[in-house]
Amino acid sequence: MRIAVITGASVGLGAEFAKQIAQTAGPEQLDELWLVARGAERLRQMADTLPLPCRCFALDLTEEANLKELAKAFADEQVDIRYLVNNAGYGTQGPFAEVEEAKLMACLDLNIRALVQLTHMAKPYLSRESQVFQISSVSAFMPQPNYAVYSSSKTFVLHFAKALEAEWKREGIKVVAVCPNLMATDFCERAEMPVQTLKVKALGLEQPERVVRVALRAGRKGRAVALSSFSGKLLRLAGKLLPHNFILWIERVLSLY
Numbered sequence: 601m602r603i604a605v606i607t608g609a610s611v612g613l614g615a616e617f618a619k620q621i622a623q624t625a626g627p628e629q630l631d632e633l634w635l636v637a638r639g640a641e642r643l644r645q646m647a648d649t650l651p652l653p654c655r656c657f658a659l660d661l662t663e664e665a666n667l668k669e670l671a672k673a674f675a676d677e678q679v680d681i682r683y684l685v686n687n688a689g690y691g692t693q694g695p696f697a698e699v700e701e702a703k704l705m706a707c708l709d710l711n712i713r714a715l716v717q718l719t720h721m722a723k724p725y726l727s728r729e730s731q732v733f734q735i736s737s738v739s740a741f742m743p744q745p746n747y748a749v750y751s752s753s754k755t756f757v758l759h760f761a762k763a764l765e766a767e768w769k770r771e772g773i774k775v776v777a778v779c780p781n782l783m784a785t786d787f788c789e790r791a792e793m794p795v796q797t798l799k800v801k802a803l804g805l806e807q808p809e810r811v812v813r814v815a816l817r818a819g820r821k822g823r824a825v826a827l828s829s830f831s832g833k834l835l836r837l838a839g840k841l842l843p844h845n846f847i848l849w850i851e852r853v854l855s856l857y
Contacts, residue, residue, distance in 0.1 A: 602631045604683035605722065607661060610637035610646050613735065613783060614687040616808040620816060621683055622652045630682060636661065636670070637688070661688055661714040662706065671721045681725045685733045686715045686757075696748045704749050711753035716760065728772035731819040734761035736777045738832040741839030742847050758825075765824045776818045778826045779836070780811045 604621050608614035618633055633654045637643045640658035647654035657673075659666035674681075690710045692703050715734065726732070737754040744751035761777035768775060783806045806829050814828035827833050838847065 601677050602629065602680045602682050603634050603655075603677075604630055604632075604685070605634045605636065605681055605718075606683070606685040606687060607636040607718070608688035609635035609685075610639050610642040613780070613808045613811060614685065615646050616812045617685045617687060617733070617815075618646065618650060620809075620812045621685075622650045624816060625652075625682070627652065634673075661718065662709045667714065667717055667721065670718070674721065674725050679725050680727055681722050681730055682727075683731050683733070684719070684722050684726070685735070686718060687733075687735045688714065689735060691747075691750050693747050693750065695746060699749075707749050707753060711750070712756050715757065719764070726768075726771075726773050730773050731816075732761075732764070732773065732775045733778050733815055733819065733826075734758075734764075734775065736761065736779045738779050738781050738827075738829075738835045740777075740779060741836045743844055745848065745851060762824050769822075774819050774822050775824070776815060776826050777824060778811065778815045778818075779832060781806050781829045781832050781835075783808050783811060 604618075604625065606614055606618050606621070609618050614637065618635060621630070622633060630652055633647075633650060633652050634657065635643055635647055635654055636657045636659055638658065638660050640656070643656045643658055647656055657666075657670060659669065661667060673679075688710060690707045692699050692707045696704075719732065719734070722732075734757050736757040737751070739747060739751035740754040740758040742751075758777045758779065761775050765775035765777075811826075811828045815826040818826035825836075827836060
């Protein structure tokens with residue numbers, strides 16, 4: 601069975617990946633979409649809008665038992681995973697010492713541990729020309745005070761994706777680190793971003809439709825990193841060329857921390 605596995609699929613970027621993969625791959629390339637998210641009702645509503653058969657998994661990926669449920673489903677169906685989109689994520693903001701420890705651990709648990717574990721579980725079911733999308737962020741390119749754990753988790757995802765892209769290239773498996781700027785989704789509310797940060801980040805506000813379109817094009821062309829905004833490209837270049845102390849000074853001048 602040829603499938604696409606998409607986490608965080610009920611809303612936002614994950615839902616857009618589901619839509620565009622269903623449209624571009626179609627029944628010629630896929631038999632089912634496997635959609636994963638915590639909210640069962642929103643997941644079913646999302647599935648009803650798609651032109652391909654969907655299997656919904658209302659799961660919290662930070663729970664070990666839920667990951668094992670997915671692993672069992674892979675084995676039982678002997679799937680061929682044509683697309684894997686690791687989109688489920690959790691954001692935290694605020695001075696490190698003031699953020700609840702439980703929130704920091706939840707961020708690491710979902711953004712890193714669950715992503716790595718699901719990727720490892722999926723590997724035996726990936727085949728030549730399979731595409732893996734690991735959702736990182738432009739915040740991965742430089743230190744981000746008040747987002748210390750979140751931005752560091754996204755730096756991990758970026759390096760992890762690039763390492764896998766190098767490892768798996770000879771097998772014909774394509775791995776892309778998707779690095780969007782702030783998007784027009786409900787993520788800002790869930791991450792409780794302060795107004796000043798939103799004002800600055802909104803200068804490069806992106807639409808999920810474009811982020812996914814650029815990511816899928818990068819997957820087809822075998823590019824390791826997908827950047828869909830001009831501001832994101834500038835941030836990546838700045839992170840490579842400028843000393844981090846200078847970047848931190850600029851962030852302080854802009855009242856980002």
